[in-house]
Amino acid sequence: MKNTKIDWEDEVGSESPKSDNKKLHIFVGKVSANWHWFVLCGLLGFALAFAKARYSVPSYNVRAKLIVSDDQKGGDLSSSALGELSGLMNTKSSVDNEVEILKTGDLMREVVLQEKSYISYFHVGSIHNVPVLQTPYTVELLSDPDSIKSVVEIKVSGLEGENVQLSQGERTSEIALNAVFSLDGVGKMRITRSSANLENQEEYLIRIVPVRSAVAALKASLNVFVTNKNVSTIDLTMVHQIPSRGEKLLRTLIDKYVERNLHDKNVVADSTLSFINARLSRITSELSGVEDRISGYKRNTQLSDIGEQSRILLENSSGYTKSIAEAETQLSALDAISSYLADTRNPRVVPSSVLSQDGTFAALTTKYNELVLQRERLLLANTEDNPLVINVTNQIAGLRNDMIANVASSRRQLELAKQNQVQLSNRVTSQIQRVPTIERGFIDLARLQQIKQAQYIFLQEKWEETAISRTANVSNSKIIDSPKADTAPFEPKTTIMYVLGIFFGLLIPALVIWLKDLLNVRIRNLDDVKVYNQLPILGTISHSDEAEQIVVTKTSRSPITEQFRAMRTNLEFALNGGKSILFTSSMSGEGKSYVALNLAVTLALLDKKVLIMELDLRKPSITAKLGLPSGKGFSHYIVRSDMRIEEIIMPSGAHENVDLIQAGAIPPNPAELLVHSRMQELMQELDQRYDYILMDAPPVGMVTDAQLLARYADCCLYLVRQGFTYKEQLRIPNDLVTANKIQPIQLVVNDVQKKGGYYSGYGYGYGYGYGYGDYGQEGKRKKRWQFWKK
Structure with a gap:
């Protein structure tokens, strides 16, 4: 029955050279397949960036420039006739030393205390609080500023008369203007009405921070540097959300620096x-x-x-x-x-x-x-x-x-x-x-x-x-150069925010695609098949949305029908004159019965006699898929020596040239039935009657039935289902060939779905499948805007 073993590697031939830009095509294919997510996430990122830019409080750069007397670089500011009378005040100075002095915390502390920058005012908004320079109310701290122990925020809103309402957390109280009161963590203070002509009914926030924290914040916002080492000038830059307030703070800092310099002398x-x-x-x-x-x-x-x-x-x-x-x-x-x-x-x-x-x-x-x-x-x-x-x-x-x-x-x-x-x-x-x-x-x-x-x-x-x-x-x-604030805000940088928003929006679906590929353990495309397997691929079968199990007919010209015909052509080379074909896979559900039925019909279209043997004695499915009643089958024939072959052969109903041998009653010992002596007689008799014999075997990854049936087969077709078969299971057919348990084996990739990737619309081997709307396509083409139907 079984022909002499052939070198199927030579028959398939060498693998075609891969395209150099294949990875780029794969990436572009995945992007085009998920374009709607990229557009949606890009728009979402842009919207978030726009909202962030719209509701962010702008910060401005306040700049000033000093020139200092440096003995090494010139720029002596005290040269006069009186300067030669005595060397008393000719203290050595340098630009680098003055830069460090301008950064000292003691100098910052003097600025904070004079400008009371440990107290800041905000206008309470619906989304965020906006810092303001003036409010209808002014806080006067009567205690030592060093008595402030923690950050305190109080909301102030005007009431009728000369009273205001103070809110701190869940606590609310009513205080008269100019009245002295104590606040935990701050000390004694009072609220007075300012000279600013503002709406009293608005709600304002007053934030009081420890002096040390205010000094640290001022120090962090100030940048003192020497732009040119050849001159004795110092550039000062302060970042502040209120330009006029920043100018005043920087002016006070310079004044305090000059006062301290004169004081030392x-x-x-x-x-x-x-x-x-x-x-x-x-x-x-x-x-x-x-x-x-x-x-x-x-x-x-x-x-x-x-x-x-x-x-x-x-x-x-x-x-x-x-x-x-x-x-x-x-x-x-x-x-x-x-x-x-x-x-x-x-x-x-x-x-x-x-x-x-x-x-x-x-x-x-x-x-x-x-x-x-x-x-x-x-x-x-x-x-x-x-x-x-x-x-x-x-x-x-x-x-x-x-x-x-x-x-x-x-x-x-x-x-x-x-x-x-x-x-x-x-x-x-x-x-x-x-x-x-x-x-x-x-x-x-x-x-x-x-x-x-x-x-x-x-x-x-x-x-x-x-x-x-x-x-x-x-x-x-x-x-x-006296302190001046820039006209344009330093932050937020709207253009950069928009670019980053769109970039991260597009990055999210790309990361999701990458993680799906990284975490996926099932076969997704032909590349996965080639990486984990060295066996030839006989053909690929596309995904079918039709409810019928038999998709191949005499008049059909659909893409999936052409794929079965291409596989039939490739099968002639793989059989090399043989006629027995064994179907198996790694596990149940990979489409053995489906491919066997349609391949049988495809072979019958050549006016060949085809027999399908339902040899999955543990879980038969072909009979049910054909809608036939259960009757006598293979198991009855093996155990009853008086039964003849004609009693178990029945028309399949799929095609007039396709017959069926059912599995029969499910036996307790299916493996023993497959090696029974009557099995050898049965196969010899069927070999005389039929041009092709298709044997539907159980999954080889679970039981050894397929290995037992391999002795009667001229070729084994190993089913792999996209998105269903595990990558590691592809090593099973390689191990079977290496151990010489089943030979030869060729793969059939089933349920290949069109997802817009690199392999969309392509078959494998000697034939191509077809995309939607191509040669002989039957059915309606989906609109591009109906992306949710993919």
Whole structure:
């Protein structure tokens, strides 16, 4: 019965080369098949983006520009004739340092407290609350702003008279205007009527936040940067939802920055003036005492003139005494500075202009004063245990040690210089001793007067220099572009929102398609069949919406009929002269009986005698699909040796050339019946009577019946159903061929549905199927707008 095994791989031939743009065609096919979802989601994304843009509160960029004096880049703002009198206020500055100062939290805190930006006002809307600059009511916080512990939102609406209604969560109360009341988490406050001419019946929202949170929000909205490293300009940008409010906040920030810069300079100048005033008061008193002594000495001695010798000695002595006086003045200044540095518990600002000739000490003093001022600023908002305060304190201690060492070194040098001048002065004194006693006494008093007078003149000069420098103090920065808000809002960016809305709208169906493909475990197209299977595909059968099981007729030219005819042509090559065909699959429901019936009719149209054997003895279905009554069949013939073949062969009713052998009664041992000796006799007899024998077997993935029937078959057609057969089940026919249990096997892909994908309308192998409206199509074509019927 069974012919010699053939090499079906050679018969099918090599696989046609794949198209290079196949994946693109598949993607385009899936998109076109689901175009309605892409359009719907794209429109939905655009609508959501439009709603977001429509109801978003716009934000504006407020910009300003400063120029600062930088020793490396020029731009000195304080150059004048007075600037050369003293180096007291010539503190080194740079653009990068000023940028960091503008970002400090202490500066932000001063702005928040002055502008009361911890209180914000909103107009209550139906969709969202809109920030406003003015409301009919103003909140006055009577407690310390630092008493605000948490964010508090209260709604205010006007009532008749001078009362307002306050709503906080579920609580509602009535408060009189200008009345003081307490609010949990905030403290004492009152609400007054503002000067704004607004509708009192509107509802407004007042939000009060902790000062620390307001400082953080202001710091986050501010961007300070240097656009060009070659110039000393600083750009400031603040993002705010109310342009005029943003301009005012940025203006206040710049004003506070300038005030702080001048304050730091004036602190050093005031400390120096205080030191010089104290020294001047003492020297003035001492000079007055010396002058009184000279007057008394002349009066008592009746001294009217000093000789030429006294004049010469006095001139010589005056030069030495002046040097000694300057040395003593410097030593006194060093002692005073030492007393400043000796206090390690409370560092104070040290005067920097007393020892103007010592450049190293002046640089150390400047750095020391900057650290002392920085420490005082940090202590305003931090404790002494703060790591930042400890770091600055350690730096101050290090500089103090350097300054003490420098003072000690300067004192030793002054002592040596003074000793040298004293030696020279002693020589002159020895000469003066030869002058009469009266003249010598006058010379001593005059010399003391010169010392005190030199000290007084020196301190008076330094006081004038310091006072003039303090008066001439200017900030090291200047506004060259005042704060201005952009006319167009910075956010929302409507164009970008629309593009993103459409993009994400289109992305959703694409992700759904991708996830469906990713999570799908069933066969969806021919690519899945080729990936999991190496066997040839005999043909593909399209999905049929007809209720009848027999779709092939003599006059039919529908696409599915042409597919069965194409499969019939391919089958002639697969059989290679044989006539027995075995139908099986991986599981029930994949269309074995349906394909067997229609293929039988297709073969009968060639005027061939065809027999269908219902050999699924466990769950027969062909008889029911043909609408025939159950009668004697295969199982009766096997178990009854007296029964003849004619008793079980019956017309199928599908075609006059198609006969049927029913399964008969369902036996308890179907596998044993298939290998019975009468089965061999039956197949030999049928081989003589019919041109084609089609055997409908149970699924091979469940029982071994199909393997037992394979010995009587010349070709096995393995049914695979699109969207029904599992991908892993495609390995079963490969394993059967590899193990030489069933050969040869060819696949038939059943229930291929038109979904607009890459494979829409295509068959496989030597024949093509046809799309709707093509050759011989019967029935109505669906309109493209009826996408829900797909």
